[in-house]
Amino acid sequence: MCVETVIVGGGPAGLSAAKILAENNVRVVLVEPYPGRVKPCGGGLTRRCQLLLQLVFPGYVDLIENVINEVMLVHSRSTYLLRLERIFVTVRREILDYKFMRHVVDECGVELVQDRVRKLLVSRDKVVLQCNSQDIEAKVVLGCDGVYSAVRRELGVTMSFSPYAVRAYGRYRGRPDVAILDFRLSRKSPGYLWIFPLRDGANIGYGELTSEPKSGVTVRNKLVLGAKLYEINEIFDIRGHALPGDIYLPSTDMSPRNVLLAGDAAGLIDYSTGEGITFAVLSGILAALSVLKRPSRPLETYLNMISSIIGDLKLSRRVILPIKYRVDDVLDRCIRNILTRSEPVSRVLRGRSSYYEEFKRLLKLKPLVTLLKNLLKPRELQQLIN
Numbered sequence: 001m002c003v004e005t006v007i008v009g010g011g012p013a014g015l016s017a018a019k020i021l022a023e024n025n026v027r028v029v030l031v032e033p034y035p036g037r038v039k040p041c042g043g044g045l046t047r048r049c050q051l052l053l054q055l056v057f058p059g060y061v062d063l064i065e066n067v068i069n070e071v072m073l074v075h076s077r078s079t080y081l082l083r084l085e086r087i088f089v090t091v092r093r094e095i096l097d098y099k100f101m102r103h104v105v106d107e108c109g110v111e112l113v114q115d116r117v118r119k120l121l122v123s124r125d126k127v128v129l130q131c132n133s134q135d136i137e138a139k140v141v142l143g144c145d146g147v148y149s150a151v152r153r154e155l156g157v158t159m160s161f162s163p164y165a166v167r168a169y170g171r172y173r174g175r176p177d178v179a180i181l182d183f184r185l186s187r188k189s190p191g192y193l194w195i196f197p198l199r200d201g202a203n204i205g206y207g208e209l210t211s212e213p214k215s216g217v218t219v220r221n222k223l224v225l226g227a228k229l230y231e232i233n234e235i236f237d238i239r240g241h242a243l244p245g246d247i248y249l250p251s252t253d254m255s256p257r258n259v260l261l262a263g264d265a266a267g268l269i270d271y272s273t274g275e276g277i278t279f280a281v282l283s284g285i286l287a288a289l290s291v292l293k294r295p296s297r298p299l300e301t302y303l304n305m306i307s308s309i310i311g312d313l314k315l316s317r318r319v320i321l322p323i324k325y326r327v328d329d330v331l332d333r334c335i336r337n338i339l340t341r342s343e344p345v346s347r348v349l350r351g352r353s354s355y356y357e358e359f360k361r362l363l364k365l366k367p368l369v370t371l372l373k374n375l376l377k378p379r380e381l382q383q384l385i386n
């Protein structure tokens, strides 16, 4: 088989790219071994995620289970209640992915090949994908095949470490519009328990930034402990999955210009909010737009388009993540002021601003500067602002 563009992986990144390309009359083949697979996920969609989904899969609105108006952050010494009206919605991820897949295949004409990519043979103007049962030749390949990406591996980019998260469903009697993030179970490595209410019960999960060999077991035990803490007695369908540990976007001199990585394959996740779907959809869209702009060599365009997002994700990781986890140790009062005012968080999650903009704005606030001085060395701080 010989086609223009092959998308490897039918998660939010691959489906978003497929939708944009198909809409623009590019013949797309989507290679996915398990259409309808269950991806373990919290199913939280922030406002910025919803704005993006509106572009590629407006039908997501029918799948909304609950609208969240408050987020409770529980630390060992304090609890913060952030009132952020309609800050995110919850969905059941398996239903979202299944319906999205049906939309691009049945309504947009994307060709689905049920197979697994094993190897890539890349030359200047074509890529041969060796799958389990056939070879596919394409001009351009989009690697949207998740955290263990075969496409990324074939480019020679190795994963340094991978954090782990588990989720389950359970019966829950708490308020349906309040989500809980509880940091008390994380000791050595940053991690948190989440409870995201659904129409019927809740999605409960635990994720930790650790790559201990037994992290799967540890994380699972913490989920069970967390369920007991919140009196969620019946939990079922516990499933875990790795998360990307770093951003893995090879530069133009290291990578062929006709192979792009998006979503988890590229490590695009915001650890300060736990959002991966947002960046999967966004990078899928940008990868597709780059192919439309420069059909045979889209990498340079893609890297240009995505560079500010990567900068923002790095900023979130280096500044916002430590603040979120070290809230007990540093300037509790100052944090309380910032968090309970909550406009900066709200603006970013609504997609009206970036961490970079908010960070610059917040630096004008004296308490935050004091806080950051405790968290970061001055040179680091300067590098971030420049």
Ligand SMILES: Cc1cc2nc3c(=O)[nH]c(=O)nc-3n(C[C@H](O)[C@H](O)[C@H](O)COP(=O)(O)OP(=O)(O)OC[C@H]3O[C@@H](n4cnc5c(N)ncnc54)[C@H](O)[C@@H]3O)c2cc1C
Residues within 6 Å of the ligand: 008, 009, 010, 011, 012, 013, 014, 031, 032, 033, 034, 037, 039, 040, 041, 042, 043, 044, 045, 115, 116, 117, 118, 144, 145, 146, 147, 148, 149, 150, 165, 166, 167, 205, 240, 241, 242, 243, 262, 263, 264, 265, 269, 274, 275, 276, 277, 278, 280
């Ligand atoms: C427990 C947990 C909870 C989470 N909660 C949230 C949340 O609440 N909100 C949020 O925004 N994000 C959340 N995330 C992150 C989010 O799930 C991911 O960032 C997102 O799924 C990334 O989408 P993707 O399309 O890049 O990859 P994926 O969704 O992983 O899709 C990759 C696809 O590629 C396919 N594939 C793999 N290998 C091959 C191959 N060799 N050939 C062909 N196809 C292949 C897979 O079958 C899969 O369908 C969570 C993650 C975890 C683990």
